[in-house]
Amino acid sequence: MTNKQVNLAVIGAGAMGQNHIRFIQEEIGSELVAIADAYEGAKNIAEKAGVPFYQDYTKMMEDVKPDGIIIVTPNHLHLPIAREALKRGIPVLVEKPISDDLEDAKKFAKESKAANVPVLVGQHRRYNPFVNAAKQVIDRGELGKLTVASFHYMIYKEDNYFDVEWRRKKGAGPILVNLVHDVDLLRYLIGEVDAVQALSSSSARGFETEDSAVVNVHFKSGALASMTLSDATVSPWNWEATAREDAQYRPFDADAYFIGGTKGSLSLPRLHHFAYNGEPSWHKPLKLVINPVDPQLPHKMQLKHFIQVILKNEEPIVTPDDNVKTLETLMAIKQATETKELVTLS
Ligand SMILES: NC(=O)c1ccc[n+]([C@@H]2O[C@H](COP(=O)([O-])OP(=O)(O)OC[C@H]3O[C@@H](n4cnc5c(N)ncnc54)[C@H](O)[C@@H]3O)[C@@H](O)[C@H]2O)c1
Structure with missing residues (x-):
C-alpha cells in the first residue's frame, strides 16, 4: 500500500x-x-x-x-x-x-x-529533525534529570499587522496566537505540565490584548521552565528566526530554547549540547558537542506522515487527546495572566 x-x-x-x-x-x-x-x-x-x-x-x-x-x-x-x-x-x-x-x-x-x-493535528514542529534529535538526547538520559528550561518567543511583528481589528482585541495576542507551538514542544520535550503562573503586559503597543508575557511552568516530573514571549521585541530569540522552517522569516544563527539537566544542557534549534567529561563539576571545563542533522521542511514531513496515516501504515503522532493537553496548558496560562494566581491543571 x-x-x-x-x-x-x-x-x-x-x-x-x-x-x-x-x-x-x-x-x-x-x-x-x-x-x-x-x-x-x-x-x-x-x-x-x-x-x-x-x-x-x-x-x-x-x-x-x-x-x-x-x-x-x-x-x-x-x-x-x-x-x-x-x-x-x-x-x-x-x-x-x-x-x-x-x-x-x-x-x-x-x-x-x-x-x-484517524485525526492528526497539525503541530508541524514535531517533524523538525532538530526537535527529534533533541528528543532522542533527552530520552537517552544524556541531560540527566531535567531541572530547568527557558523558551523564548521574542519577535517584532510589523506595525501594520495590527491594522486588522481582531489582532488588537481580547482573544488575540501572542499567548493564544503563537504560543501553541512552543507549548506543544515544551510538553513534547520536557513532559506534562502540572501548574503555571504568568504575567502579561500591553504597555509596548497599548492594545486591549497583551504584547508581552512571562510564564513560569511546573512539570509533573518536578522540572521547571520559564517562557518569555513578546511580539513587540526586536530579537533573534524565537523559533521563526532560528529554525529555518519558513522562507518568509530571515534566518539567524541563534537559539530559542534552552533545556538543562543534572548531566548536561542543550539549546535549540542549533543543538549545542554542553556536558562535562565524567562527573559534573563547575570547576571542570565544559565540553560542547554539536551533532549534525539533515534539515527537512516539517510541513512536508507532516504531509508524508498524514499520507501514511491514511494508508494505515502509521498512527497519528499528534492526536486530539494530545492537543487537548496543549490547549489546556495555553488556557491555564491565559487564566493565570488574568487572575495573577497559580493555576493547576486537571
Ligand atoms: N501550522 C502552521 O504553521 C500555521 C500557520 C498559520 C496558520 N495556521 C492555522 O491555519 C488555520 C488558518 O489560518 P490562516 O492564517 O490560513 O487563516 P486565513 O483567514 O488566511 O484563511 C482561512 C480560510 O478559511 C476560509 N473559511 C472560512 N469559513 C469557512 C467555511 N465555513 N468553509 C470553508 N472555508 C472557510 C476563509 O474564507 C479563508 O480563506 C488556523 O487554524 C491557523 O491556526 C497554521
Missing part, C-alpha cells in the same frame, strides 16, 4: 491553506482533488490548481469522497468540519490548535476515538 497516491481535499484556502495546496501538489504520494472555501473569491485558487471548487464543504465530501481532508479554516470551524468528515469515515489533518474551545475539544477527542477514524 505504501506507493498508492492518496486523494486529498483542502478546506480553507487562505494563507496557510494555500501552503497546504502547494505541499500536496509537490508531494508525489498525494493528489489534490478539490478545494472548499466559504469565500467565493477562492474559486480562482481552485481553477489555478485545476480542481473542482466548492463553497459547501459537506457537498464536496459527498461529491468527491476524498481519501483525506486537510482543514485550514479559522480555529472555531475546525471541529464542526472535522465532525462531518468523521461521519463519512474520512481521515483528517486539522490545523493547530484543534479548537478554540477546550471543552468541545475534549468532547471531540472522545468522538474521534469512538468513530475510529
